[in-house]
Amino acid sequence: MTHTAEATVYIVDEMVVRPGRAREFLSAYLERYAPGAEERGLTLERALVSPPVWLDDQSNTVTVTWTVPGVDAWWQQRWAAGRDPGVAQWWADAEDWLISRNRSTSCAVEDLAAVTGV
């Protein structure tokens, strides 16, 4: 049985990039943001590009999925990111590339009962 602390938490960044800049942005994300995220306990699961072709005059959507092993680990990375001015600086700098961004936090449906304590 999965316990609350062990349910994998998925952190998904969905980012709509200004036309023609998606490849450059994803490269910066992976070089500047990802190493610190991994130090905070996140594991990079995948990075998706939609549509799967680098667009010149239109926007790509870049979707990056991270995992953390449970709720305690989620809070640890949350507090660590909050204490690190480099994280805030990264997201401020990212505004130059992005039209919009959203981070969602989720679990597998089979883990819902465990994480809600029901």
Place this chain on the structure above:
Amino acid sequence: MFEVTKLIRFAADVDASAGKTVLSELSADVTPHARRVLIRPTLPGGIAAGDVIARFRFDAESDWRAAQNDVERRLWTAAVEHVDSVTHTGTPRPAKHDTRPTVYRTLLVAVDPSTDPKLVRQFESETAAMPDYIASIGASQLSRVHDASGSARWTHVWEQEYADLDGLTGPYMTHPYHWAHIDRWFDSERGQRVVTALCHSFCRIDEPLLVP
């Protein structure tokens, strides 16, 4: 009802007796005017929590105004390094269970003043709904702030009671309605943050505070 909450931090070099004297005099100043006075040391683990929570309930704002000068003067002393202070009016939401509360928690938040009012109302309704999902929350109250002072321009007070400390440090923190949903209003990484500062403070209580 009209309520006043102050998170009081003493100077690092103040001795315990001096701090106790300040609080005793504070209580004497406010008690004749208040319906209810809580002055309690904070429990460890807060954020910008202060050393003491002082929460006063008055029948009317005029009762607070009658006490205000004495209270503010009492706290204007070298023994007190910092005070985060709010006045607020809210409607307590009763607990869903009869368990007697022993822990009171207050959260002062500052919502970015440029936030779309629709988003502020969404933040308020989602926050006030936390007891619908998190069973350890007893009585609760979300209030908008009238007057604020301290380290930020505080806009809201989110108060809850718990049967024990585990209810706050356990289920309140581990329930996904909090960390996977409400926390997006607080987390700059999610792109939806509206809260720019907070004080998270809690203390022991002997009887319920959040009552009609």
